[in-house]
Amino acid sequence: MTKKILVTGGAGFLGSHLCERLLERGDDVLCVDNFFTGQRRNIAHLMSHERFEFMRHDVTFPLYVEIDEIYNLACPASPVHYQFDPVQTTKTSVIGAINMLGLAKRTKAKILQASTSEVYGDPEVHPQVEDYWGRVNPIGLRSCYDEGKRCAETLFFDYHRQHRTRIKVARIFNTYGPRMHPNDGRVVSNFIVQALAGHDITLYGEGRQTRSFCYVDDLIEALIRLMDSPDDLVGPVNLGNPVEFTIAELAQKVIALTGAPSTLAHRPMPSDDPRQRQPDISLARQRLGWEPTIALDEGLSRTIAYFKATL
Ligand code: NAD
Ligand code: UDP
Numbered sequence: 001m002t003k004k005i006l007v008t009g010g011a012g013f014l015g016s017h018l019c020e021r022l023l024e025r026g027d028d029v030l031c032v033d034n035f036f037t038g039q040r041r042n043i044a045h046l047m048s049h050e051r052f053e054f055m056r057h058d059v060t061f062p063l064y065v066e067i068d069e070i071y072n073l074a075c076p077a078s079p080v081h082y083q084f085d086p087v088q089t090t091k092t093s094v095i096g097a098i099n100m101l102g103l104a105k106r107t108k109a110k111i112l113q114a115s116t117s118e119v120y121g122d123p124e125v126h127p128q129v130e131d132y133w134g135r136v137n138p139i140g141l142r143s144c145y146d147e148g149k150r151c152a153e154t155l156f157f158d159y160h161r162q163h164r165t166r167i168k169v170a171r172i173f174n175t176y177g178p179r180m181h182p183n184d185g186r187v188v189s190n191f192i193v194q195a196l197a198g199h200d201i202t203l204y205g206e207g208r209q210t211r212s213f214c215y216v217d218d219l220i221e222a223l224i225r226l227m228d229s230p231d232d233l234v235g236p237v238n239l240g241n242p243v244e245f246t247i248a249e250l251a252q253k254v255i256a257l258t259g260a261p262s263t264l265a266h267r268p269m270p271s272d273d274p275r276q277r278q279p280d281i282s283l284a285r286q287r288l289g290w291e292p293t294i295a296l297d298e299g300l301s302r303t304i305a306y307f308k309a310t311l
Helices: 013-024 040-046 086-107 143-163 187-196 216-227 247-258 282-288 296-310
Strands: 004-008 028-033 052-056 069-072 110-116 167-172 201-204 210-212 237-239 244-246 264-267
Touching (some): 004 086, 013 028, 028 040, 110 216, 167 216, 201 247, 210 247
Parallel strands (some): 167 237
16 A cells, blocks of 8 residues: 655755655655755655645644654754754754654654754764764754754654654764755855855865765665664664765865865864764664665765756
8 A cells, every 4th residue: 555654854955855765666745844944946846746745834833644654854954054043943853853753643653753963962982873872062052953853862762662653763974965955054065066166165174073974865765774674673773874084085075076176265163063973884784784885976976966957
């Protein structure tokens, strides 16, 4: 039987790729988004699909629909956007989680939370394993996002223990690819857009901080495998590409791959910017039989091609 699947944040970067993949494999998809950071053009090609439905809705308000599975992705993900209205960011994570968990409880739907590596904060354990509790500033500029996502995880596990809700918690590490917003503010899109415009590349600090970048197609595959995994696998499960780079190395790669004349322009380091980040994906390897297949150079080339075509 065709499954009816709700994707919140479905007009965003990850959400639009997820909707596309679910439609391809034959599911009915209800995409819910308030267009805070999402874009109509991300889902324009899906609007005429007979199994796709879009609803403009803010997840901080209750939603009454009948569905079999929920992927809860609604939340701005870029520091620039989640710090623009930090109170709304916390509301989206916390009240949004309560509303979607309530919906899952009533409809007995399985629900997956798009959590984040930010729950580890500026980590002392490297690479990060799922049972590390993290080092997060509760009162800083990033806290609305980090603590909002941590509280959402708490709600997911309490609904699971208290109401036997079938949950899946994915801790997603930095993911990039086509359909990132050009003004998104995250590092990969920033560097590519700057390079293609022939502008300087804004490197925060010395660029010695590290991240591990996962290409979107790999990540979507992992989210679907996690949703489809046996009920005992509730997570949290780290999902990301474990190959670690410094931000200065990323800048050099973008300059080389675009052939841009750009030079590096150093900017102050933002507050609470994590110094290192790399997922330990042993659990995902074992339980989902998953690991990333697209290396950074290949993923960057595809993303550069997308921005060249759309800008
Ligand atoms: P994105 O900003 O492109 O997508 C988020 C979507 O949620 C947007 O379409 C936005 O309009 C929508 N949204 C925001 N607030 C909403 C609300 N109150 N009601 C309804 N819709 C709302 O970001 P993304 O990269 O696609 O991230 C998707 C999810 O994955 C987020 O929850 C994010 O925290 C998580 N995540 C992403 C990454 C990454 O690297 N891309 C890493 C970790 C976690
Ligand atoms: N960064 C940078 N220049 C930019 C944007 C980001 O040097 O124009 C750095 C940022 O300080 C951080 C890393 O790149 O150390 C990743 O930033 P992003 O906002 O993409 O995601 P984060 O992992 O910090 O949430």
